[in-house]
Amino acid sequence: MSDFTVESTLDAQGLKCPMPVVKTSKEIKNVSIGGVLEILATDPGSMADITAWTKSTGNELLKAQKEEGVFKFYVRRVK
Amino acid sequence: MSEDTQKCTIVVFSGDMDKVFAAFIIATTAAAMGMETTMFFTFWGLKAIQKGNPTGTGFFGKMLSFMNRGGIDRLGPSKFNFGGIGRWMFKKMMADQNVTTLPELLQTAIDLDVKLLACLMSMDVMEIQKSDLIDEVDDVVGAATMIAEAQQSQVQFFI
Numbered sequence: 672m673s674d675f676t677v678e679s680t681l682d683a684q685g686l687k688c689p690m691p692v693v694k695t696s697k698e699i700k701n702v703s704i705g706g707v708l709e710i711l712a713t714d715p716g717s718m719a720d721i722t723a724w725t726k727s728t729g730n731e732l733l734k735a736q737k738e739e740g741v742f743k744f745y746v747r748r749v750k
Numbered sequence: 751m752s753e754d755t756q757k758c759t760i761v762v763f764s765g766d767m768d769k770v771f772a773a774f775i776i777a778t779t780a781a782a783m784g785m786e787t788t789m790f791f792t793f794w795g796l797k798a799i800q801k802g803n804p805t806g807t808g809f810f811g812k813m814l815s816f817m818n819r820g821g822i823d824r825l826g827p828s829k830f831n832f833g834g835i836g837r838w839m840f841k842k843m844m845a846d847q848n849v850t851t852l853p854e855l856l857q858t859a860i861d862l863d864v865k866l867l868a869c870l871m872s873m874d875v876m877e878i879q880k881s882d883l884i885d886e887v888d889d890v891v892g893a894a895t896m897i898a899e900a901q902q903s904q905v906q907f908f909i
Contacts, residue, residue, distance in 0.1 A: 687849045689779040693858055696782035727783040 675733060675745065678706035684713045684741065691717045692724045695746070699730065702748045707733065710744040717742050757903040758785040761896065764909055765794030765818070766828035767837060767852065773798075773909045774855035780905065781862035788903075789859070790896040792869035795909075796876065798822055798856075799866060799883050811877030820882075822856050860886045867891050867899075 681698040683691040691712045702708045710721060718735065721744045725732040731747040758780035762773045773789065781787045791799050802821025806812035818824075830836040844851065850858070859866075868883055868890045880890055889895075900906045 685848055687847060689775050689782065690850055693778050693782040693862070696784070696862075724783055 675707045675747070677709045677745065678702050680709040680711065682711050683717070684711050686712070687714055688716050688720065692720050695721065695724060696728070699728075699746065699748050704748050704750065706748055708746045708748065710742075710746065712742045712744070713740065715742075717744075721746070756785045756905075757899070758787045758905045758907075759896065759900040759903040760787070760789045760907040760909060761900075762789055762791045762795035762798060762909055763793055764828070765797035765820075765825055767825035767840065768827045768829075769909050770795070770798045770822075770825055771852055771855070773907070774852065774859055776907060776909075777864050778855060778858045778862060781859065781864050785905070786865075787859075787862075788865040788867060788896075788899045790867045790869065790891075790899070793872045793876075796820065796868060796872055796878055796883070797825060799868060799887055800878065801882060801884055803882060805879070805882045806877040808877060814876055822853050825852070865889075867896065869893070869896075 679702055681694055683694050686694065691710065691714055695710055699708055722732060722735065725746055730749050733745040733747055735744050760773055760777055762770060764770060777787050777789055797818060797820035800820030802819055802824060804819065805815040826834065826837045827840050866887045868887050870890045870892055873890065
């Protein structure tokens, strides 16, 4: 399943809208193109919001899952 | 910025804490989503980008400043302010929910290169000088500049 390696992790746990998306947009710049950023969030809205963010910015959402109350997103930087 | 960069323009007319809050949530999110974002502050909206020092040259201008000195942290909610108790209550409720504060949102907008424009005509009416506004304000302009920005934008808001 995990046919990618995580380059860096953003801990956005406890943050409310819009900070998970804002922090993701800042953090993705530190990931190399083609690299994968892992995002941890607890805001239930982040499921829809991170998905919308990847669509708008053209980055690729590889995987989104919920594990023990924590949302985990894996985003590949496309450009 | 590439030519396919989308733009977002927000006119901030209100100086109410809750409405300015919405404006900054939208601005920071749009910027985070890769949009070139502009906020145009007019009339009461100027209160959000004032430093908070006393302003005004004439009697009315000074009175206006006395009644509402401005500054991002001094804005009161549009409802239930009750002379500042409401502001305190909303701040506390937001802090309890770990919601980002208004001054932090302003700083985030600045960090994300959101362009802050101030309306010259309202500044003249309210007797507010450029030096009364925070240093991060990019320019003092007129309505045509805002319309030109809005024309290029895919998303526009009036708050």
